[in-house]
Amino acid sequence: MNDWALAIDIGGTKLAAARVRDDGRVQVRARRPTPVTAAAEEIWQALLSIVADVTGGETPDRIGVGCGGPMRWPDGDVSPLNIPAWRGFPLRRLLQEQHPQAVVRVHNDAVAMAVGEHWRGAGRGTTHFLGVVVSTGVGGGLVLDNCVVNGRSGNAGHVGHVVVDPAGPPCACGGAGCLEAIARGPAVVARAQQRGWHSQSAQPSALDLAEDARRGDSIAVSAFADAGHALGVALASVAAALDLEVVAVGGGLANAGDLLMRPAQESFELHARLDFTRDCRIVPADLGDDAGLVGAAAFVLAADRYWPAGAD
Amino acid sequence: MNDWALAIDIGGTKLAAARVRDDGRVQVRARRPTPVTAAAEEIWQALLSIVADVTGGETPDRIGVGCGGPMRWPDGDVSPLNIPAWRGFPLRRLLQEQHPQAVVRVHNDAVAMAVGEHWRGAGRGTTHFLGVVVSTGVGGGLVLDNCVVNGRSGNAGHVGHVVVDPAGPPCACGGAGCLEAIARGPAVVARAQQRGWHSQSAQPSALDLAEDARRGDSIAVSAFADAGHALGVALASVAAALDLEVVAVGGGLANAGDLLMRPAQESFELHARLDFTRDCRIVPADLGDDAGLVGAAAFVLAADRYWPAGAD
Numbered sequence: 053m054n055d056w057a058l059a060i061d062i063g064g065t066k067l068a069a070a071r072v073r074d075d076g077r078v079q080v081r082a083r084r085p086t087p088v089t090a091a092a093e094e095i096w097q098a099l100l101s102i103v104a105d106v107t108g109g110e111t112p113d114r115i116g117v118g119c120g121g122p123m124r125w126p127d128g129d130v131s132p133l134n135i136p137a138w139r140g141f142p143l144r145r146l147l148q149e150q151h152p153q154a155v156v157r158v159h160n161d162a163v164a165m166a167v168g169e170h171w172r173g174a175g176r177g178t179t180h181f182l183g184v185v186v187s188t189g190v191g192g193g194l195v196l197d198n199c200v201v202n203g204r205s206g207n208a209g210h211v212g213h214v215v216v217d218p219a220g221p222p223c224a225c226g227g228a229g230c231l232e233a234i235a236r237g238p239a240v241v242a243r244a245q246q247r248g249w250h251s252q253s254a255q256p257s258a259l260d261l262a263e264d265a266r267r268g269d270s271i272a273v274s275a276f277a278d279a280g281h282a283l284g285v286a287l288a289s290v291a292a293a294l295d296l297e298v299v300a301v302g303g304g305l306a307n308a309g310d311l312l313m314r315p316a317q318e319s320f321e322l323h324a325r326l327d328f329t330r331d332c333r334i335v336p337a338d339l340g341d342d343a344g345l346v347g348a349a350a351f352v353l354a355a356d357r358y359w360p361a362g363a364d
Numbered sequence: 365m366n367d368w369a370l371a372i373d374i375g376g377t378k379l380a381a382a383r384v385r386d387d388g389r390v391q392v393r394a395r396r397p398t399p400v401t402a403a404a405e406e407i408w409q410a411l412l413s414i415v416a417d418v419t420g421g422e423t424p425d426r427i428g429v430g431c432g433g434p435m436r437w438p439d440g441d442v443s444p445l446n447i448p449a450w451r452g453f454p455l456r457r458l459l460q461e462q463h464p465q466a467v468v469r470v471h472n473d474a475v476a477m478a479v480g481e482h483w484r485g486a487g488r489g490t491t492h493f494l495g496v497v498v499s500t501g502v503g504g505g506l507v508l509d510n511c512v513v514n515g516r517s518g519n520a521g522h523v524g525h526v527v528v529d530p531a532g533p534p535c536a537c538g539g540a541g542c543l544e545a546i547a548r549g550p551a552v553v554a555r556a557q558q559r560g561w562h563s564q565s566a567q568p569s570a571l572d573l574a575e576d577a578r579r580g581d582s583i584a585v586s587a588f589a590d591a592g593h594a595l596g597v598a599l600a601s602v603a604a605a606l607d608l609e610v611v612a613v614g615g616g617l618a619n620a621g622d623l624l625m626r627p628a629q630e631s632f633e634l635h636a637r638l639d640f641t642r643d644c645r646i647v648p649a650d651l652g653d654d655a656g657l658v659g660a661a662a663f664v665l666a667a668d669r670y671w672p673a674g675a676d
Contacts, residue, residue, distance in 0.1 A: 053562030106382045122639065128577055179516060180515055180516040184583075186564075192605075194605070196508070196513060196515070197513075197514075197672070201509075201606070202509070202607070203492055203508070203606055203607020203608070203640070204491060204492040204607050204608065204609045204640070205607055205640045205643075206607070207607040207640040208508075208605065208606050208607040209605065209637070210604045210605060210607070210638065210640075210641075211604070211605050213600075213601075213604035213637075213638060213641070214601040214604055214605055214606075214636050215528070215597050216527070216530065217529070217530060217603045218529060218593075218597050218631070218635070220527065222492050223637075225637045225638050226601070226637030227634065227635040227636070227637040228634070228635065229635075229670075230604075230635075272572070281530075284529050285530050286527075286601075288525075288527055288539070289525075289526040289598075289601055290605055292522045292523070292524075292525035292526055293504075293520065293521065293522060293523050293526055293544075293602055293605065294504070294506075294513070294515055294605075294607075295514070295516050295517055295518070295519040295520040295522070296515070296516065297516045314613075319530070322540070323527050323530065323540065323541075323542075324540065324541040325525075325535075325537045325539040326519070326522065326525060326537050327434065327524070328515070328516070328517045328519040328522075329522075331517075336510020337428055360509070
């Protein structure tokens with residue numbers, strides 16, 4: 053058996069692959085933008101090319117994948133919201149065909165991130181942990197009693213759809229007032245624009261907004277603060293329901309640092325008032341872009357905690 | 365070994381004990397009002413008297429207890445909010461001293477209710493289940509992958525403190541807008557009174573309010589509807605975070621039936637719009653007052669699912 057696993061991280065903007073060692077260290081990485089195409093095959097070939105870059109001719113015997121949802125889990129037929137060309141795409145089966153001897157496991161990318169942070173990042177050593185990704189969407193993954201929680205259909209951890217304000221803005225899910233509807237990057241940018249923010253950039257992003265906020269633009273600051281407050285409320289709810297030890301927040305928007313995290317902490321402290329919820333700590337994620345790769349590897353390298361028996 | 369366990373259910377208004385058979389059937393029950401007293405010993409003696417009623421001289425070898433929280437778990441030092449005479453009361457130790465040979469396990473009464481409903485009631489046969497008690501307070505317990513979830517300190521399941529409206533009324537926990545602040549019985553009654561409801565009763569209860577609502581009193585109906593809507597929002601949040609199969613709602617307020625459950629269902633459907641949350645069913649609890657006793661018994665009779673290894 054190799055002393056490494058092939059880890060794959062598939063998102064709407066980038067594809068990444070890595071060799072991850074038994075101890076969770078990333079040996080080699082490759083990445084490329086996700087092709088913008090209607091051709092499923094083209095994205096598949098792009099993926100194979102970065103896989104070849106990191107395997108370098110060796111045959112992986114363990115393959116772990118984090119991919120944007122939704123998906124049929126654990127079957128691994130994926131329909132990533134942000135990859136319209138893949139609908140019911142049989143990712144796991146195709147990888148298995150490429151490597152018939154390998155164990156292949158596919159899970160939600162937010163679960164991979166959370167598992168990565170629990171195994172080797174900000175959640176290391178904790179028993180009850182939530183990892184949250186605040187990015188184009190808002191997702192998450194749960195580790196309770198040191199084991200990943202999958203839910204009935206592999207969808208546990210969708211904290212982006214915790215309701216933080218029933219009278220809040222409509223959400224892409226069809227509901228209203230979900231954390232994601234308020235805190236996802238594009239929503240934060242749109243809110244700032246509605247309040248009169250004008251970016252220098254042609255296609256203003258949360259990054260541009262964060263820059264302006266750091267320069268003191270009060271509209272930009274308040275747009276992040278609203279996202280942070282919503283995040284704090286949602287985390288207080290989840291902490292009460294689950295009696296968590298640590299929540300780690302990652303994803304592109306978390307790079308805004310205190311712009312997001314300080315209001316999140318404030319709201320959390322306002323609402324998390326039971327003794328056991330007060331003790332729950334909100335921290336930044338540790339592994340950055342590697343979290344998803346490390347977590348994907350954990351599905352096959354640390355399966356006792358991160359992959360349920362019988363789910364292959 | 366006996367073919368039954370001693371089950372005990374301790375609340376602010378009543379104490380109950382039962383012999384519960386290996387298969388979860390309740391053989392004998394006894395109950396009495398919780399003495400209203402500042403003397404811890406008096407309540408303890410009242411408890412011993414109903415225990416004697418059901419054991420009838422036989423010696424229990426397995427004792428399961430559900431008790432109002434908070435408590436130190438699994439130590440079983442209890443400080444039930446509604447029994448001020450017991451503060452740090454060493455319930456488990458005292459029961460153990462009475463029955464040195466017995467296995468004694470104490471957990472939160474809402475967890476006991478949820479476990480009872482999962483073992484033998486509305487959650488039977490499901491793998492991912494939430495039991496909710498809507499009563500003087502709002503509590504709950506979680507069963508994920510067929511195993512009870514305890515959380516870091518035994519406090520998982522506190523769904524009463526899921527935030528349903530960050531700008532909502534203050535909660536006894538110190539937060540605001542918690543489900544419990546809106547849906548607990550006394551809050552529902554107070555809301556009706558503020559809106560002009562006058563009861564015939566000297567000390568109007570949720571029971572009186574439900575009667576008036578059934579007679580068509582629109583203020584009474586709306587007070588329940590607000591509680592139901594809050595419940596539906598909270599359940600949508602928890603269903604998204606945990607990918608649940610069934611939620612069972614019990615407790616005194618659930619006896620109001622459709623007055624509570626129909627608006628809860630409506631709000632749930634408005635907010636639970638992901639494929640997997642839509643599939644989650646909200647149902648009334650099945651076992652009534654027995655749920656807590658059956659669940660307490662399950663801590664010792666079906667420990668593989670309902671009591672974590674190593675938590676004695």
